[in-house]
Amino acid sequence: MQYWLIKSEPDKWSWEQQKAKGEAGEEWDGIRNYQARNNMRAMEIGDKAFFYHSNIGKEIVGIVEVCSEIHPDSTTDDPRWECVDFKAVCDVPKPVTLADVKGEPRLADMSLVTSMRLSVQPVKKEEWDLVCQMAGFKEPV
Template identity: 50%
Template sequence: MAYWLVKTEPGSWSWDDQVRKDVEGWDGVRNHQAAKNLRTMKIGDKAFFYHSVNEKRIVGIVEVVREFYPDPSDATGKFVQVDFKTVEPLKTPVSLADIKADPRFAELSLLKQSRLSVMPIDDASWAAICEMGGVAP
């Protein structure tokens, strides 16, 4: 199993929207590196659900339940999406400021490629962020 972080603007698609829908396609990704990451995801992989823009915090965990397929919102046919199922909210959301303040995360893509919307998370960082968020890794 691999771990990921996916970013969303809560005004467009929030954690509450994800919980209400339970399973939803992650569409609209137009960055080639982020799309490559979507193509790499496998069923059972987990991802942190990150609210970007004003909140800048990890608020929940989702799981890949359908591997990549064409993104119907892309008229060019170049981009893909995966389906995520809601797993659980973090008991304590983990802010970007908290992550920046912790030296364990110095190499995290979230800090090095801050505009990337879909990124891998290494096992140690996954476990540490889950602990910070009050959930089991």
């Protein structure tokens, strides 16, 4: 299993909207960055991701799971752009802010710190476990 972080501006697509999609999940469309797209190409069904509210809040608020194979992005006819679908798994007990992540020396190399503008980014297993702990989970999700 691989781990990821996906970003969304909550006034455009919020965690509440994601949860409302239920088991069907939602296409993670509109990504127009090659590195972010390539990260989605590397995803497999069952991979987990942190759902991060960017711009407003700047915090990890939930956990999602990849629920589809890579497929064409339905918002464009350009074949270069592909995406996966995500379904909500759970809220985090305590949101983890960008300041929390930046304040934890063991997360200094996390993509959220080093590649802040990238909207779909990998998370190392040890980073995942630590952020889950910071979020109040007794065991990593």
